[in-house]
Amino acid sequence: MLEIHDASVHIGARAILKSVSVRMPPGRLTVVAGPNGAGKSTLLKVMTGELRPHEGSVRFDDRALEEFQPHELAARRAVLPQASQLAFPFTVLEVVRLGLECRPGVSKALRFSAPSAALARVDLAGFGARHYQELSGGEQQRVHLARVLCQIGEPVTAGRPQYLFLDEPTSSLDIRHQIETLEIARRFAREGGGVLAILHDLNLAAAFADHLIVMHEGEVAAQGTPRDVISDDLMQHVFGLPLRVGRLPDGDLPFILPQSLEGFPARA
Amino acid sequence: MPIAEGDRSRKAAFAIAWLAVALGALAVASLGVGASKMPLGDVITVLLAGPNAKHLPAGDVLIVWQIRMPRMLLGALIGASLATAGVVLQGLFRNPLADPGLVGVSSGAALGAVTMIVLGPGLFAGAFRLFEMFALPVAAFAGGLIATILLYAIATRRGRTSVATMLLAGIALGAFAAAGSGLLIYVASEQQLREITFWSLGALSGASWIKLTVSGPIMLLVLLAAPVLGRGLNAIVLGEAEAFHLGINVQRLKHLAIFLVAGATGAAVAVSGVIGFVGIVVPHLLRFAIGADHRALLPASALLGATLLLLADMFARTIVAPAELPIGIVTAAVGAPFFLGMLLRRRGIVDL
Ligand SMILES: Nc1ncnc2c1ncn2[C@@H]1O[C@H](COP(=O)(O)OP(=O)(O)OP(=O)(O)O)[C@@H](O)[C@H]1O
Ligand SMILES: [Mg+2]
Numbered sequence: 196m197l198e199i200h201d202a203s204v205h206i207g208a209r210a211i212l213k214s215v216s217v218r219m220p221p222g223r224l225t226v227v228a229g230p231n232g233a234g235k236s237t238l239l240k241v242m243t244g245e246l247r248p249h250e251g252s253v254r255f256d257d258r259a260l261e262e263f264q265p266h267e268l269a270a271r272r273a274v275l276p277q278a279s280q281l282a283f284p285f286t287v288l289e290v291v292r293l294g295l296e297c298r299p300g301v302s303k304a305l306r307f308s309a310p311s312a313a314l315a316r317v318d319l320a321g322f323g324a325r326h327y328q329e330l331s332g333g334e335q336q337r338v339h340l341a342r343v344l345c346q347i348g349e350p351v352t353a354g355r356p357q358y359l360f361l362d363e364p365t366s367s368l369d370i371r372h373q374i375e376t377l378e379i380a381r382r383f384a385r386e387g388g389g390v391l392a393i394l395h396d397l398n399l400a401a402a403f404a405d406h407l408i409v410m411h412e413g414e415v416a417a418q419g420t421p422r423d424v425i426s427d428d429l430m431q432h433v434f435g436l437p438l439r440v441g442r443l444p445d446g447d448l449p450f451i452l453p454q455s456l457e458g459f460p461a462r463a
Numbered sequence: 464m465p466i467a468e469g470d471r472s473r474k475a476a477f478a479i480a481w482l483a484v485a486l487g488a489l490a491v492a493s494l495g496v497g498a499s500k501m502p503l504g505d506v507i508t509v510l511l512a513g514p515n516a517k518h519l520p521a522g523d524v525l526i527v528w529q530i531r532m533p534r535m536l537l538g539a540l541i542g543a544s545l546a547t548a549g550v551v552l553q554g555l556f557r558n559p560l561a562d563p564g565l566v567g568v569s570s571g572a573a574l575g576a577v578t579m580i581v582l583g584p585g586l587f588a589g590a591f592r593l594f595e596m597f598a599l600p601v602a603a604f605a606g607g608l609i610a611t612i613l614l615y616a617i618a619t620r621r622g623r624t625s626v627a628t629m630l631l632a633g634i635a636l637g638a639f640a641a642a643g644s645g646l647l648i649y650v651a652s653e654q655q656l657r658e659i660t661f662w663s664l665g666a667l668s669g670a671s672w673i674k675l676t677v678s679g680p681i682m683l684l685v686l687l688a689a690p691v692l693g694r695g696l697n698a699i700v701l702g703e704a705e706a707f708h709l710g711i712n713v714q715r716l717k718h719l720a721i722f723l724v725a726g727a728t729g730a731a732v733a734v735s736g737v738i739g740f741v742g743i744v745v746p747h748l749l750r751f752a753i754g755a756d757h758r759a760l761l762p763a764s765a766l767l768g769a770t771l772l773l774l775a776d777m778f779a780r781t782i783v784a785p786a787e788l789p790i791g792i793v794t795a796a797v798g799a800p801f802f803l804g805m806l807l808r809r810r811g812i813v814d815l
Pocket of ligand 1: 236
């Protein structure tokens with residue numbers, strides 16, 4: 196279980212996170228949504244230990260997060276950042292294998308099989324020998340997902356749940372790979388791991404999230420099941436959009452059809 | 464065990480083995496090259512007979528064991544150190560254009576060395592003269608360390624490094640260090656001036672067993688320690704935050720990397736002045752051949768750096784014989800156009 200309690204982050208005089216409390220239990224796919232600049236990536240950085248909150252606490256399995264050594268954390272959780280850069284000519288396999296490098300006690304057999312298995316899971320089987328730089332943006336994003344999967348192994352390892360943090364894992368992907376990526380995330384949660392994914396697409400969030408957290412101006416504007424959270428009110432207040440939330444006939448699942456705002460009454 | 468496709472580690476291992484063989488052969492061959500040529504067979508005979516052989520021509524024994532051997536060893540160590548410093552600096556800055564000579568680290572080390580040459584005699588009088596010799600590489604190390612830390616602080620923000628800022632900051636640091644050296648040269652005595660000039664030409668001609676005992680261990684230590692960085696440098700290629708997520712203690716990695724770069728550059732500069740471009744040419748060539756994995760790149764670069772510097776030194780010793788060219792001129796003549804070529808091909812990346 197990973198939980199942050201009353202975490203605040205300011206940069207200069209500006210508060211980027213304001214007393215945010217969030218829990219990330221294993222077995223659940225938690226999705227964080229919200230407008231650009233709402234503080235989603237900052238929240239993720241606080242939860243992964245990359246950024247220490249100025250106030251509040253982060254606890255991981257009932258221990259303060261800052262007490263963990265980097266390698267201890269790396270053995271328990273993997274992080275897919277919003278953007279990655281790579282300055283040198285690595286092959287796809289070499290990038291994916293970076294995920295294994297810091298895992299202690301990786302057998303030779305696993306070192307051989309895990310990267311190709313991870314590549315196959317993200318639909319990049321046979322890409323191992325390609326140069327990373329020569330891939331398309333979406334393919335590069337999936338390479339990093341494979342690297343993250345390689346780092347974390349099974350959802351439950353040595354009796355303890357593992358955690359995945361994904362910052363906009365679907366931002367460059369086509370619709371099929373968006374669905375497949377979230378399918379991977381959800382299966383990871385079903386099998387006992389914890390997943391937190393930042394998504395902009397509320398329809399994807401509605402379809403896959405067990406728990407949806409909507410951030411707005413550094414605060415949690417709403418959280419709960421997507422059914423409860425995604426409403427006309429939320430669209431208006433958080434996104435400033437006068438769009439109606441539709442409901443799918445089966446199970447009441449909310450959906451939003453993006454459309455032009457022409458013809459809508461001007462915003463107050 | 465089969466090799467996964469895209470795995471270049473076995474290829475790299477072969478390359479490293481070949482480079483080691485080539486370096487060994489060249490090292491022996493270089494002992495026969497110079498103002499007086501010696502056939503390879505004679506070199507080997509002298510080598511096998513040891514430094515105190517009485518039954519061989521004393522001149523040959525002297526040339527091989529007292530003159531060329533320390534020079535060859537120093538040359539190889541310097542080449543290996545500069546190439547290693549290049550790899551580490553490039554990994555740390557996440558771009559292939561970093562070179563201790565180009566970004567001001569060598570100039571910082573040179574300023575440290577010049578300071579010691581000029582101010583040292585006042586510091587180490589009488590019985591402490593012995594320390595003066597060791598003080599030179601230490602001062603060069605300190606100068607290199609300060610330059611590296613400054614460069615890192617200037618060019619890196621929020622764990623990301625700007626290539627343009629790094630190169631420009633390197634120019635500024637280099638100019639500043641050069642100004643400092645110039646100032647010291649201005650106040651230097653006649654004797655110190657000669658010492659500085661001799662040293663700053665970037666020549667190996669002053670090589671001796673004594674210099675080797677002073678600077679050699681530092682370089683050897685750096686070369687042995689550098690492979691420890693391999694895993695961390697691989698991870699930091701993705702960015703500092705990513706390296707942390709992958710389990711690397713980023714702060715410790717950076718400190719060790721900066722320390723090693725300063726150690727390698729300082730020790731090399733203390734012996735031979737500024738020798739540029741080894742650190743940029745060697746890793747670049749190797750990335751093409753064996754890939755960018757630092758665990759292979761570090762030892763391979765050390766070997767190829769040593770090999771190339773020995774070649775350059777053999778060239779420098781023979782091209783204008785019986786005189787010799789400062790080796791820094793040879794490496795710059797080859798390395799500068801090479802660097803320009805790299806820059807032109809990567810123009811888009813260096814754009815501000
Ligand atoms: N290091 C920083 N320095 C200054 N401001 C920052 C820094 N990091 C984040 N911010 C600001 O904090 C706010 C929240 O940033 P954050 O990256 O968390 O947003 P986000 O919700 O992930 O947005 P997006 O949807 O665009 O990814 C933004 O307004 C951003 O400008
Ligand atoms: Mg973000």
